[in-house]
Amino acid sequence: MILLVAIVRTGTGDADGDARPIASVSKAAAPIGPARSATPREVSPADDGPAESVHAGSEGDEPFLEMPSGTADGDAGRYDQAVAHFRRAEAAVEGGHWTSAISEYAAAAGFSRDDAAAQYNFALALHRRGDEREAIAAFQRAIQLAPDQAMFHLPLAAAFENVGQIGDAAREYRAFVSASPDAAAADRARTRLEAMSTGNQGAGQVR
16 A cells, blocks of 8 residues: 655645545445555655656645555456555655656556556646646546546546646536535635636636
């Protein structure tokens, strides 16, 4: 399980209000929650340099998620490989090394193709670096894998807004609010919806 890491602005990961630990990579409907792990992380030499800045408009407080407890096919070797990449990605995220984090999460997702957490973390790292088109596709894949995870809609909405797809952004904000009306971020999502409805999108994305 990876730690709750790189909540870039707030240090809390309360985007969906009631997230709980993921149970299995093969259960798309399993609740996903902030990471907790006592396993030491590996640090890549590439992460020794200066941190990369977070892309403007992508500074949300959504947490990166924990590694699930197993693989869909029960292949322990593939699971171990996925965990190793998750550990390196975690260290990269903590240091603000988004390029390295993207590479490691992509590798983890390759070893756990049906894992919503791996796909979501990959998408969120892309979003933080500002690769919004790629992030949108990855978020959509994560939602396909875990359609009950309201939190996934929030950074997807911000990514759509950042590329000017306001109708798509509004749809995703509404999906988040509908699924988690009492979550800490729900009021911020409503604020963005109101801004878009009045043509005042420049006020800034959900933070």
